[in-house]
Each structure stands twice: as C-alpha cells, then as structure tokens.
Amino acid sequence: MNLYKTSFRYLFALMVIGFLGSCSDLLNEPAENRAFTDETDYTQTENMILPLIGAYGEFYTRGWEGIPLISVRGDDVNAGGLGDQQDFAEADNYNYNKDYWMFNSLWEVNFRDIFHMESTIEQIELYEQHAPNTATAEQYKAEARVLQAFLLFQMSRVWGDMFIPPSPDPSDLLVTPISSKAEVMTYISQQMDAVADALPAVNPNKRSDIPGGVTKFTALAIKALANLELENYQAVADATSQIINSGEFALEPDFYELFKLKGKLNDEILLELQYSDFGQPSGDSKNYLMAFFGPQNWTPKREGASGGWGFFEPSMKFIKFMLDRGERVRLETSVLFTDRGIAEIKSDPAYTNLPDWISNVTPSGDRINDYARALFASGKHYLPSEQLTTGRTAYGSNKNMICIRYAEILLMHAEALTRGATSSAMSADEAVNLVRARAGMPALSGVSSQEVMDEKFAELAMEWGIRYYDMVRLENYSELSYGGRTFTADKIFLPYPQNQVDQLPALQSR
Known part of the structure; x- marks a missing residue:
C-alpha cells in the first residue's frame, strides 16, 4: 500500500501509533501510485496537483468496517446477526468492547488520512514557494482541509472529545491535549470559513480538473453539519442558505436511481466517495467493499453476480414507520425485502394487509432470498446486478458511496428554521x-420541528448514522x-480503543 509520505521521519511516526498495522490487506491502494520524497523537484509547479490527487486517493480508500461502524447505531438500522462480528x-445494542x-481500525484509518491531509x-506549500500565482495552491490546500474536516467530524461524532492534529507529524x-467535542466542531466550522472562498463556487460535478472534487459548497455543508452538532441553528441556516441560493444543486428526480449508477456525480451530491472499474470487464478496479451491506442469498437478474455478507439491516421500526406514513418510493428504495421478512411484518396484526408492491423482487428484477443473518438488506447500498459492468461480479462494484447530498442540506435548513433561525433563501415548508x-x-404547511x-428519518435512514446522531x-x-x-x-460515544489508550497519554485519564 503506497501512502504518499514525505520522509522517513513521517513514516516512522505513523508506525509508532500503529497506522500501518491492522487490516492493511483489506484496504485498496490509493487512486494514484505516486510517492513524494525529499528529492521531489518542487520548482515543477505543474506537478502541484499530484499530492492533492494522492489525498483524494487516500480519502476514497476507506476500510470496509468504518462506515458500517459509524452508521449502525440508531433505530433505523440493525446489525445482521449470526456472524463472526x-x-x-x-x-x-450499545454494549461496547474497547x-x-x-x-481501533476506524480510529487508525481515519487518523492516518487526517495526518495525510x-x-x-505541507507538500503543496513547497510547490507554492515557486508558483507565480498562489491561487491554485490555496485552492488545493483548501480541498485537503475540507477532506480532513469531514474525517475529523466523523471521529468526534463517534468518540466525542477528540484530538485536533497540530501538525503533519502523528x-x-x-x-497533544484532547479537545472537547464542542471545541472540535467549532474548529471545523472555523476551518471551513477560512477555506471556503478559495474553492470553486460550483457543483462538484462541474469540476473538470478533479470531477466530483470538493467545492465551496462542500465546505459550507460541513460547516452546517458541525454547527448542527453545536445546536447553533442560525449558523446552520446561514451556511445552507448559501448552498440553496447558489442554484448549483437540485434533487435527483428519481430517488431509486439516486443510489444507483445514475447517482454518480449527480446534481444532488455535495460529497461522495468515488469508485470505478473503468468500464472494463477485468483488470484494475477501485471499489468500496459493498458486500458488507448486501444480502447473503439472492437470485440476481444477471447470472453470476455475487451476493453480500448480510451484516446491515433496515430495522423493523423504520419499516413500520414508513408503512404508517404511506411511503412507497423511499421504502421501496431503502429496503430489500425477503419472504421471511415480509412474513415477520405480517405477523403483527396491524400489518397483515401489506401493499402489493412489497415483494422480495426489487424494481430492477433481482430476487432477495431468505438468509439466516437478517430479514432485510439495505437498498441504499444495493446496485442492481444489471447495472454491473459486464464481466464484473462483486456486489456493488463500481458504485459510489454518497457522503452529503442536497436533500440533507434542505432538511437541515428546515430544521434550523423551525428551531428559531431565520433565512430568506427558502422557507421550512x-x-x-x-x-x-x-x-x-403530499405537501405540508406550517411544518414543525x-x-x-420525521422527514429526516424517512429520507436519510441508513446513511452515516444521521438518525442516531440527531436523536443524541x-x-x-x-x-x-x-x-x-x-x-x-x-x-x-464509543469508548476509545484500548490500543490507542495504551499509547496516547491524553486518553489515559479519560
């Protein structure tokens, strides 16, 4: 695994706190296999984009365990059982083993990349010393800061009090003293303020240099998320108003297709983890391991497509909540039903008469068969087998992972307004x-908090633990x-991993 390190000192520091140890065989290589050394010629400023490309490669290289662990707590989702995890x-179930x-892997992978940013x-600044115009360097540094902020944001939501890295040296x-969660969120908000104007003011899908790369509006979205955690609702409204007023974003009309190939570089997306098999039936492929979320047993429309591991299940509570609301579009998209799951719903006398469209066959024609580990699987992490590139069989291959989308911006904006904030960009209704x-x-009038x-529950279930962190x-x-x-x-909060407590003095008194 190539990790864009600047020197032996930096590599050694990483080894000290174990970032190169666990699960390295489960991580994909970065998008670009370019290493930077003390011999790099920083006068060749046309190469200044290379460390940034490496940063995106690291950002997209998430361990398969990280996103499920961030997301699994909450009444929208259950962990699949009967497994080795x-x-x-x-x-x-809120029983934590430190x-x-x-x-430990979530900690290490995220901090590896936080320090990589x-x-x-630091690398871009070395190029910047020789650049006739520093605007490009400032943009690239801002992009790295935004990627770092998203990772740090997730770390603080999971663990609460957290380190704010003081330098590139782990x-x-x-x-380093540990900072309170409020201090971390304030720091993130301030960092996004500091870098936003250096970034392109466009939808990420309009960038030609790095398609889907972060923009000013990604920074504003992360600022809004941080201030939501702080319950600074006016700051949330101010940031989301700028995104809304930009006119750069729109909801994908087809909710189902948003989570399929049509969702890649979609007008709705402010940040996503990007993957590709390059449209080729074999050879190099950069993917997130979606199998964790998929059903263990299915009959795919495209013969030979692999199933998943069955470790991530929409909750019965969520399904009944959606049925009670008369939801179809979002429920049919969010949940892959098995016959056993449907029978379990019907075992409740209040749900014996289900809509005819509830079936173990997806709208794309894949049949979800019964399996022991779960009753349902996540439709938001499902790619229809017919959308796989010919020759590719891995579950969800070539599917991006959405991080922040415009629907969440709209609902954060609405929440802020119902909690006392003001905005002329758009009403909560x-x-x-x-x-x-x-x-x-149907439309609502005079919406309450x-x-x-409830709308966030229906719209954003199973995405990055949003429901859990809202309820907290x-x-x-x-x-x-x-x-x-x-x-x-x-x-x-999860307990700090024991392996980190053993090595980092600031954690030992917590």
Whole structure:
C-alpha cells in the first residue's frame, strides 16, 4: 500500500501509533501510485496537483468496517446477526468492547488520512514557494482541509472529545491535549470559513480538473453539519442558505436511481466517495467493499453476480414507520425485502394487509432470498446486478458511496428554521416539501420541528448514522430504546480503543 509520505521521519511516526498495522490487506491502494520524497523537484509547479490527487486517493480508500461502524447505531438500522462480528452487533445494542478490532481500525484509518491531509498541505506549500500565482495552491490546500474536516467530524461524532492534529507529524499526538467535542466542531466550522472562498463556487460535478472534487459548497455543508452538532441553528441556516441560493444543486428526480449508477456525480451530491472499474470487464478496479451491506442469498437478474455478507439491516421500526406514513418510493428504495421478512411484518396484526408492491423482487428484477443473518438488506447500498459492468461480479462494484447530498442540506435548513433561525433563501415548508414531492408525498404547511425530524428519518435512514446522531443531539433517547435495547446518555460515544489508550497519554485519564 503506497501512502504518499514525505520522509522517513513521517513514516516512522505513523508506525509508532500503529497506522500501518491492522487490516492493511483489506484496504485498496490509493487512486494514484505516486510517492513524494525529499528529492521531489518542487520548482515543477505543474506537478502541484499530484499530492492533492494522492489525498483524494487516500480519502476514497476507506476500510470496509468504518462506515458500517459509524452508521449502525440508531433505530433505523440493525446489525445482521449470526456472524463472526459479534462485537459489531453488540455495538448496535450499545454494549461496547474497547478491545474490538473495528473500533481501533476506524480510529487508525481515519487518523492516518487526517495526518495525510496535513502532509498534503505541507507538500503543496513547497510547490507554492515557486508558483507565480498562489491561487491554485490555496485552492488545493483548501480541498485537503475540507477532506480532513469531514474525517475529523466523523471521529468526534463517534468518540466525542477528540484530538485536533497540530501538525503533519502523528507523533505529536503523544503530547497533544484532547479537545472537547464542542471545541472540535467549532474548529471545523472555523476551518471551513477560512477555506471556503478559495474553492470553486460550483457543483462538484462541474469540476473538470478533479470531477466530483470538493467545492465551496462542500465546505459550507460541513460547516452546517458541525454547527448542527453545536445546536447553533442560525449558523446552520446561514451556511445552507448559501448552498440553496447558489442554484448549483437540485434533487435527483428519481430517488431509486439516486443510489444507483445514475447517482454518480449527480446534481444532488455535495460529497461522495468515488469508485470505478473503468468500464472494463477485468483488470484494475477501485471499489468500496459493498458486500458488507448486501444480502447473503439472492437470485440476481444477471447470472453470476455475487451476493453480500448480510451484516446491515433496515430495522423493523423504520419499516413500520414508513408503512404508517404511506411511503412507497423511499421504502421501496431503502429496503430489500425477503419472504421471511415480509412474513415477520405480517405477523403483527396491524400489518397483515401489506401493499402489493412489497415483494422480495426489487424494481430492477433481482430476487432477495431468505438468509439466516437478517430479514432485510439495505437498498441504499444495493446496485442492481444489471447495472454491473459486464464481466464484473462483486456486489456493488463500481458504485459510489454518497457522503452529503442536497436533500440533507434542505432538511437541515428546515430544521434550523423551525428551531428559531431565520433565512430568506427558502422557507421550512418549501425545503421539506421539495423533498416530500420527490417521494410522492403530499405537501405540508406550517411544518414543525418534529415533522422535520420525521422527514429526516424517512429520507436519510441508513446513511452515516444521521438518525442516531440527531436523536443524541436532541436527547431523544426514548427513540433509541427500541427492539429490546435501552439507551442512556453514557452510551452516546464509543469508548476509545484500548490500543490507542495504551499509547496516547491524553486518553489515559479519560
């Protein structure tokens, strides 16, 4: 695995805190196999984009375990059972094992890349000294800072109090004090303010140099997310208003196709992890391992397509919530049903008469068969077998992973307004109804905060733990106490991985 390190000192520092150790065989190589050394000729400023390309390669190279661990807690999703990842299922039940390898891997992979972004900025600054115009360098550094902010944001939501890296040297964590979650979110917001104007003010899909690369509006979206955690609703409204007023974004008309190939570089996307098999039946391929989310047993429309592992299941609570609302478009997209799952729904006398469209055959013609690990699978992480590149068989191959989309911006905007913020960009009713119209739901008038939260539940379930973190922020712990679980405030954050506690003094007193 090539990691764009600047010197032996930097590589050694990474080894000190173990970033090169666990699960390295499960991580794809970066998008560009270019290493930077002390012999790099920084006067060749036309190469200044190379460390940035490496930064994107690292950002897209997520461990398969990271996103599920970030996302699995909450009443929208369950961990699939009957597998070799019992502590993953226990985390979903709010029983945390600080020695569990997934906890440590998420920490290591994210911090590896957080420090890589610092190194990227350092490399760009070396080129910048020789550049006749520094605007490009400032943009590239800003992009690395935005990627870093997204990773740090996720780390703080998962663990709460967190390190703010002071330099490109990971060994500095040995002496760095830990910052409170509020301090981390404030830092992220300030960083996004500092870099936003250096970035292109366009939809990411309009960038020709790095298609889908971050823009000013990605930075504003991360600022809004950080301020939502801080409950600074006016700052949320201000940031989302700029995104709305830009006119650069629109909802994909077909909610189902948003999570398929049509969703790649879509007008709705502000940030996504990009993957590709380059349209070739074999050879090089850069993918996220979607198998974790997929059904263990299916009959694909395209013969030979592989199934998944069955470790990620939409909750029965979510499904019944959607049925009660009369949802079809979003429920049919979000959930892959098995016959066993349908029978389990019908076992509740209130749901014996289900709509005819609820079936174990997807709209794309793939049949989801019964399997022991779960009753349902996630439709948002499903790519129809007919959309696989000919010759490719891996589950979800060539599918991007959406990180931030315009629907979330609209709903954050609406929530902020219902909690006292002001904006002339769009009313809360207008924002919510745009999202509802796409889902074929009737318009609302005078939307309340609770109605916005219900809309977020329906729209954003199974995406990056959004539902869980919303309920935590609002201290709505009763929603998280479901299906035999009991949630209390002491369960909000995962414990720091024991391997990190053993090495980092600031964690040892926490």
